[in-house]
Amino acid sequence: MNKIYFSQDPVGFYIEGVSAVPSNAIEVSADIYNEFAGVAWPDGKVLGADDSGYPTWIDAPPPSHDELIAQAEAEKQRLIDETNVWINGQQWPSKLALGRLSEDEKAQFNEWLDYLDAVSAVDTSTAPDIEWPTPPEQPAS
Template identity: 35%
Template structure:
């Protein structure tokens, strides 16, 4: 079995499937044959901060490109949503204890701290990502 790499598509192709690609006219014109060692190296997990790319037409590890402004905002909005959900899951049983007049002084204090944290999270403006001053997670 042999493998091919397309620098344009940044993808590997198996020679045994070439006829299927040919039938759909989808075999990349720039595909070059690569060794099994190269194939195994570049289908594995990349080193931290790297992704597979093309270096002078060959597969290679390249720096992860920086996120776009839109991607930063989306990532921050997702993080905010997760943090709010996590805080709410902690607040709910504490609030139940207070509502049922079963809360200890420690639980009441903890409830206030977590509610304040959730309010501060709700006020985070994700449009300024990645420059966000996230509130400190309660301990």
């Protein structure tokens, strides 16, 4: 069996003959390798090294500002997509175009359009300090 190595920089396991082994890597047993390879990472943890250079779970670093902005952009797009699906599911745009939208439906449609505008206007560069708009109540179908 090929020898297994662990490196703390770059962090990872390396198998002799399969991958290039960094010069700072230390040999580890198959048991140690199996503790970390192919398992779900504990929440809030990443693979790192202890003071002896052996693998251990360490606290994940907090997300960078750019990562927080990317998460906020994804949330913003999710809310926009969900809102569009909701609006189209009510058939309000088609009913409006055909003059078949009731006054009650028109009022609800406008509330949802206002919400969509508010979500679209969210400045994600202020992440994580974002106050997301509250969606209107969904009428019972």
